[in-house]
Amino acid sequence: MTSLTPRDKDTIKAFMAKASVYAEEIGKDALCRMIAVYPQTKTYFSHWKDVSPTSGHVKKHGITIMNAVADAVSKLDDLKGGLLSLSELHAFTLRVDPANFKILSHNILVVMAILFPEEFTPEVHVSMDKFLAAVALSLAEKYR
Amino acid sequence: MVEWTDKERQAIKKVWDKIDANKDGAEALIRVLIVFPWTKRYFKEFGDLSTNAAIAANAKVSAHGARVLNELDKAVNNLDDIKNTYSKLSVIHSERLHVDPDNFRLLAECITVVVGAKFGASVFTPDIQEAWQKFLSVVVSALGRQYH
Numbered sequence: 001m002t003s004l005t006p007r008d009k010d011t012i013k014a015f016m017a018k019a020s021v022y023a024e025e026i027g028k029d030a031l032c033r034m035i036a037v038y039p040q041t042k043t044y045f046s047h048w049k050d051v052s053p054t055s056g057h058v059k060k061h062g063i064t065i066m067n068a069v070a071d072a073v074s075k076l077d078d079l080k081g082g083l084l085s086l087s088e089l090h091a092f093t094l095r096v097d098p099a100n101f102k103i104l105s106h107n108i109l110v111v112m113a114i115l116f117p118e119e120f121t122p123e124v125h126v127s128m129d130k131f132l133a134a135v136a137l138s139l140a141e142k143y144r
Numbered sequence: 145m146v147e148w149t150d151k152e153r154q155a156i157k158k159v160w161d162k163i164d165a166n167k168d169g170a171e172a173l174i175r176v177l178i179v180f181p182w183t184k185r186y187f188k189e190f191g192d193l194s195t196n197a198a199i200a201a202n203a204k205v206s207a208h209g210a211r212v213l214n215e216l217d218k219a220v221n222n223l224d225d226i227k228n229t230y231s232k233l234s235v236i237h238s239e240r241l242h243v244d245p246d247n248f249r250l251l252a253e254c255i256t257v258v259v260g261a262k263f264g265a266s267v268f269t270p271d272i273q274e275a276w277q278k279f280l281s282v283v284v285s286a287l288g289r290q291y292h
Contacts, residue, residue, distance in 0.1 A: 029265070036270035037277050053270050106253060110260045114268060117261035122178035123196060125257065129179060 004130055009076050011127035015112075015119065020070040022115060027066025028059045029114075030107040038103050044096060069108070072135050079138040091142035098143065101136035108132060146282050148223055155275035159259060160220045162267070168258050169213025170206035174199055175254040176247075183247055213255070219283050226286045234290035245288035252280040 004012070019026065034041050036053040048057040068086065075082025090096055109128060113120045120128075148156075176183050177199045184193050190204040199205060215233075222229045237243045256277060260268045268276075 029270075033270045033273055037274045110257060110273065113257045113261040114263075114265050117264070120257075120261060122175045122200075125175060126179040 002130065004076065004127075004134060008127040008130055011124055012076065012131045013073060015116075015124050015128060016070060016073045018119065019112060019116065020073070023066045023070045024063045026108065026111050026115065027062035027064070027069075029062070029111045030104065031058050031062030031065065033107045033110065034104050037107070041100055041103060044094075044100070065104070066108070069132070069135060073131075076131075079134050080141055083135065083138040083141075087139050087142040090139050091144075098136065098140040101139060102133075105129070105132035105136060145224070146226070151271070152275040152278065153223060155272045156220060156223065156279045159263075159268075159272060159276050160216070162263060163213070163259065165213040165216070166210040168255070168262065169209040169211070171209070172213065172251065172255045172258045173205055173209030175258065176251050177205065179254065180247075180250045183250065186241070186243055186247070212251070216283065219279070219286075223279075226282050227289060230283065230286040231290055234287050237287060238291040245284075245291055248284040248287050252277075252284050255280065 032053040035045075035051065035058060042051045045051045045057065045061075048055065050057060052058070072079060072083060080087075109125065109132070112128065113125075177187070177193060178196050187193060187205070187208075190202060190208070192198040192202060193205070218229050219226045237245070256273070259276065260273070
């Protein structure tokens with residue numbers, strides 16, 4: 001959709017400076033909620049013994065993902081370039097339908113609202129939604 | 145026919161009992177207009193929506209948000225026939241208001257964010273979120289059903 005304005009970038013950096021301390025907690029909770037609320041996403045994890053929302057696999061994977069999202073903040077000026085190898089991973093190996101990026105993004109936003117009810121204002125919400133959409137777009141870059 | 149487990153029915157009622165439709169509805173609609181600014185196209189008669197501050201202070205926006213969220217009461221009390229509960233409203237949104245039904249989904253997202261922020265993690269657990277979002281998606285579907 002739209003690219004990140006300078007104001008968006010400032011908002012994202014400021015909010016993520018607070019939120020990234022909780023990256024692991026956010027990641028665990030977001031992935032757990034994604035699997036609980038959108039059970040079709042479990043299809044990507046059939047190789048795990050336990051695909052329930054509270055499983056150890058889900059927690060660990062949530063952490064991995066959210067650490068990468070937090071790291072993407074440092075690549076805000078060139079997300080496509082910065083996420084190139086992750087894009088190749090998702091395109092050629094994981095082959096996650098990009099519609100699911102939106103689903104995970106929604107759950108990350110819900111968890112952020114839960115953890116930061118005062119700070120997650122509509123202004124922060126729109127910039128973070130744009131940020132996650134930009135990350136998702138960069139991840140889908142190599143798909144076709 | 146949507147199937148609800150007893151747990152889901154309880155979860156939906158639990159969430160609804162804690163909601164302040166006037167306040168939370170206003171917040172949700174304000175959030176929609178700020179996060180998804182193209183939705184402003186439907187509210188040209190509401191006056192000043194030019195800045196986020198103007199949107200947040202706009203009495204018509206708050207009143208309308210309240211009105212919309214209060215409407216959910218019918219669905220909460222009619223879980224087994226949400227489809228017909230909103231069939232007239234669906235026709236109105238299609239034929240008179242000409243609202244793209246994707247917007248119902250956007251409002252549902254913002255309602256969920258507002259509810260999550262208000263209730264916190266111990267109340268708005270993943271299971272409660274699942275039931276609540278399922279409920280909202282049934283409402284969204286009912287509102288889009290009479291479009292043709």
